[in-house]
Amino acid sequence: MSVAAAIDWPMLSGHVTDQGQATCVNVVSQEALLADLEGRLVRKQGFSIATLNLDHVVKLRSLPAFAEAYKAHTHVTADGNPIVWLLRLAGQRVALVPGSELVVPVATLAARQEVPVGFFGSDDGSLAAAEAALKDKVPGLEVAARIAPPMGFDPVGPQADALIAELQASGARVVFLALGAPKQEILAARIQSAFPEIGVLSIGAGLDFLAGSQTRAPVLVQKLAMEWVWRLLQNPGRLWRRYLACITILPGLAASAMRLRYRQER
Template identity: 45%
Template sequence: MLTTPSAHSRHNLNVDGVSINVPSMPDAIASVIDAAQRGENFSVCTLNLDHVVQLRKRSDFRNAYQRAKFVTADGFPIVILSRLVGTHIKRTTGADLIEPLCAEAQRRNLPIFLLGSNNVTLAETVKALSQRYKGIRFAGFFAPGPDFDPYSPEADFAIESIRRSRARLCFVALGAPKQEVFAARCLDQLEGTGFLCIGAGLDFIAGTQTRAPTITQKVGLEWAWRMLKNPRRLAPRYAKCMVVVPRLFVRTLPQIISARTRTAA
């Protein structure tokens, strides 16, 4: 049974201008399914440090975050900031949302569209999820090319495919910032579909990519595991992420002081 969002959801954490308004996995599942059942148009973003870096560079990416109905905390440093502020936010990634949402979608007969990755991954994902959640409805799927542009004719085709499918949920696995920008564009052109930005989540389910061990995820070192697997690509990215941490702390300091003042009073 779904739970209603907790009382902590009233105390959002603001990270560099982005409000994290979904504090935990149960809150995320309840909020998304409730919105999907009401036939709302919405998007879900999961904030991490790499996104914070990119938000400063791309106005379309920031606009996509500002338009998202639900924002969770993906990065562990963001979770630490939340604890300093007293909001008790728990790490909730796009990949972690997929299966719980599929379970609820199956129970409530909500059709799902899969967008991103490649045809092999999509086929394997459909197969795996159909076996785990008997009767789940996949309205369609589409794997765009590697140079997908959210404003291209290929994106127009994807939007039309989603419209014809009448999906209530769409898992968008294009990587940031493409997936968030595409989801924001869909908000203007589609009705009754929720878009969840999930990164490599479909690849993890299909087995075409290996996720970090659970213990690594729990202690906040999934990023280190990923970097060791692909240092040439990820080391520069994570170096930029580390640089932004002190600035985030300074910008969050007024929230921390305010929270401590309330506690002391």
């Protein structure tokens, strides 16, 4: 079953992989997503949000566990301009919805519904700073858990079982996961399966941005869709291989998108 089939409100879906099972983006805008999430909080119904970018597409091809975790998510957003452009090329219009930009709006929903939140990932110092920053932006927010897993954390190991149980016992009903792909998506799927009433968002560096331990690209750079260049310049040794792999798959993805559009228009 595709991700789109699991949602109970109208949305567009786009297929952006050209090998094996397609991955669906089923969030058309941040506004539509937030409306659905608030309804789920009211109904005490959980959710899991993945944010698709080109690096994820590369990993989806080579990591079966990552692909299985993605299929279990209730929501998938377009986190990256190339994904938005590919979907438009395929005839599907969706808005850019980065995971890092969901932290404050979703925390605001949680505070309005008096739902405690939890942080999972990064390190103790960054989590404490992120909590202070988020509470400053969202008055009334309750943070029930701050869990910083150790280096080498295995999202499917016994340590993960213990930390998931700790998270559930804390009473947190919305959890921000900041582990990076594929760990955060695999863990999100496990939390969703074990405790369906909990909502989980995979946000990458979102908490570090709040804490100030990482700096996001200037707004102008973001608007020019050049944030990836900013990141590459900040850490070329770690990121050049990742971005090369992303650039390499673009022609095939574009061809796949055009074929999909052609089939839809026939």
